[in-house]
Amino acid sequence: MLVGVLVWRRHRLLDVLSLGRDTAVNLGVDHTRAAVRILMAVSLLTAVSTALVGPMTFFGFMAATLAYQVTGRHEHRYVLPTAFLVGLCALVGGQFVLEHLLGHAGTLSVVVEFTGGALFLYFLLRKAAR
Amino acid sequence: MIELTDLTKAYGSRTVLDDVSLRIEPGGVTSIIGPNGAGKSTMLTIIGRLLGADGGRVTVDGMDVADTPGRDMARRLSILRQENRFTTRLTVRELVGFGRYPHSRGRLTDECRARVEAALGFLDLVPLADRFLDELSGGQRQRAYVAMVLCQDTDYVLLDEPLNNLDMKHAVSMMRQIRRAADTLGRTVVIVIHDINFASAYSDRIIAMRDGRVVHAGTPAEIMTPEVLEDVFDLEVRVEEIAGSRIGVYY
Numbered sequence: 001m002l003v004g005v006l007v008w009r010r011h012r013l014l015d016v017l018s019l020g021r022d023t024a025v026n027l028g029v030d031h032t033r034a035a036v037r038i039l040m041a042v043s044l045l046t047a048v049s050t051a052l053v054g055p056m057t058f059f060g061f062m063a064a065t066l067a068y069q070v071t072g073r074h075e076h077r078y079v080l081p082t083a084f085l086v087g088l089c090a091l092v093g094g095q096f097v098l099e100h101l102l103g104h105a106g107t108l109s110v111v112v113e114f115t116g117g118a119l120f121l122y123f124l125l126r127k128a129a130r
Numbered sequence: 131m132i133e134l135t136d137l138t139k140a141y142g143s144r145t146v147l148d149d150v151s152l153r154i155e156p157g158g159v160t161s162i163i164g165p166n167g168a169g170k171s172t173m174l175t176i177i178g179r180l181l182g183a184d185g186g187r188v189t190v191d192g193m194d195v196a197d198t199p200g201r202d203m204a205r206r207l208s209i210l211r212q213e214n215r216f217t218t219r220l221t222v223r224e225l226v227g228f229g230r231y232p233h234s235r236g237r238l239t240d241e242c243r244a245r246v247e248a249a250l251g252f253l254d255l256v257p258l259a260d261r262f263l264d265e266l267s268g269g270q271r272q273r274a275y276v277a278m279v280l281c282q283d284t285d286y287v288l289l290d291e292p293l294n295n296l297d298m299k300h301a302v303s304m305m306r307q308i309r310r311a312a313d314t315l316g317r318t319v320v321i322v323i324h325d326i327n328f329a330s331a332y333s334d335r336i337i338a339m340r341d342g343r344v345v346h347a348g349t350p351a352e353i354m355t356p357e358v359l360e361d362v363f364d365l366e367v368r369v370e371e372i373a374g375s376r377i378g379v380y381y
């Protein structure tokens with residue numbers, strides 16, 4: 001949670017970094033330091049979420065991609081909270097459907113992995129087709 | 131003042147900057163010319179601290195570019211590379227707004243917005259301001275990037291081939307904006323440029339490079355001679371005085 005907030009407070013820095021290293025350095029960003037910090041935050045977030053709900057390879061990809069699609073924007077101001085909400089809805093909603101409507105018919109992580117993986121393949125193929 | 135002392139850079143065993151020492155006085159427009167692979171971009175990117183040197187140092191107003199905090203440097207010197215990749219979907223106005231980042235950390239003030247609009251105007255980008263970068267032509271995108279660095283409002287502006295992809299009209303207007311930045315805003319502009327005639331007509335000083343060295347430096351009148359140009363480019367060039375500028379003819 002804390003890490004999430006820290007990342008959120010840096011959303012403008014993330015926007016600048018997405019312009020590429022050279023432009024970011026030109027605009028006064030210490031690129032190496034920023035990259036190390038982001039990697040640290042990402043590993044921490046991944047570690048915590050894996051510890052809590054188990055490994056889900058494609059879940060992050062799914063949340064991020066859907067967030068880009070939903071917002072139609074690139075600014076992290078919009079993308080970060082949307083990805084957060086998408087992730088929350090998918091997990092809580094998925095768990096609810098499984099438990100109450102399907103009567104514990106399977107585990108959520110299998111479903112998430114399947115849809116996330118399918119989405120990943122879809123985007124991969126669409127990129128390749130272009 | 132930009133001062134280079136014994137600057138060297140090698141890629142593997144190939145030396146691309148060979149012990150370059152140079153001073154660029156504040157004010158005016160300085161053009162760097164020279165054949166492909168002479169080391170012009172390498173020198174400019176080292177001055178602009180996007181690349182580290184192997185030896186020697188670069189100072190800007192006495193500050194070493196390699197160890198001055200990034201944000202301080204970014205308010206004093208801006209650089210635009212020969213090629214710029216981008217991964218995100220941005221509009222022209224948003225890109226130009228990023229030029230204000232060193233001053234505002236991403237929260238645009240009213241003054242920032244005014245400067246963004248002014249830069250868009252100078253580079254003839256107002257009709258394109260809300261278009262996405264990936265929907266522009268190469269020359270339109272080039273102008274958007276130049277608008278971004280002008281918006282950064284730095285004393286020193288380094289531009290690597292700002293005329294890339296520009297048509298005749300926009301090339302002339304780009305050079306006029308560069309002149310205006312130097313003359314009325316007091317900026318020190320250093321550009322890498324291939325068209326020796328643009329260099330001759332619009333700059334105060336010309337630096338000629340070949341094989342990783344500065345081989346000639348001087349006023350356009352000193353550099354625009356058949357002897358110097360042949361020495362730099364290994365090509366016979368006729369030089370004529372036309373409308374007050376020395377023009378090289380080399381077709």
Ligand SMILES: Nc1ncnc2c1ncn2[C@@H]1O[C@H](COP(=O)(O)OP(=O)(O)OP(=O)(O)O)[C@@H](O)[C@H]1O
Binds near residue numbers: 164165167171172173
């Ligand atoms: N990343 C790199 N790795 C290896 N060699 C490089 C690299 N970048 C540049 N070089 C070499 O360094 C030399 C100088 O390159 P530089 O880009 O500075 O030339 P330039 O004068 O800007 O040329 P141009 O007019 O083509 O832009 C060239 O011989 C080039 O091949």
Ligand SMILES: [Mg+2]
Binds near residue numbers: 171172290322
């Ligand atoms: Mg070059």
